[in-house]
Amino acid sequence: MTLQEFQNQIKNLYFFRDKQRGIEGTFRWFVEEVGELAKALRKDDLKNLEEEFSDCLAWLVSLAALKGIDAEKCASRYFPSCPKCKQLPCSCP
Numbered sequence: 001m002t003l004q005e006f007q008n009q010i011k012n013l014y015f016f017r018d019k020q021r022g023i024e025g026t027f028r029w030f031v032e033e034v035g036e037l038a039k040a041l042r043k044d045d046l047k048n049l050e051e052e053f054s055d056c057l058a059w060l061v062s063l064a065a066l067k068g069i070d071a072e073k074c075a076s077r078y079f080p081s082c083p084k085c086k087q088l089p090c091s092c093p
Contacts, residue, residue: 004072030059
C-alpha cells in the first residue's frame with residue numbers, strides 16, 4: 001500500500017466524522033495519540049508500539065486530508081535526500 005492509498009482509506013473511513021469534529025478537535029485526538037506513543041516507547045512493547053504508530057499515522061493523514069494536503073507529496077520532500085543539505089545520509093549540523 002502506498003501512503004496515498006493509506007490516506008484515501010483513512011479519508012473513506014473517517015473524513016465525515018473528522019470534518020464534523022473540525023481541525024482543532026481532530027488535532028487534539030492526534031496529540032492524545034502522540035502521548036500514547038510516548039508511553040509505549042517508554043515501555044518498549046512492540047505490539048503496543050505498532051498500534052500507537054499506526055494510530056498516529058492515521059490521525060496525521062486525517063489532518064492532512066482535512067486541510068486538502070497530499071501526505072504522499074509531503075513525504076516525497078525527503079526523497080531522494082535531506083531537503084536541507086541534499087545529502088544521503090543527512091550531513092546537517
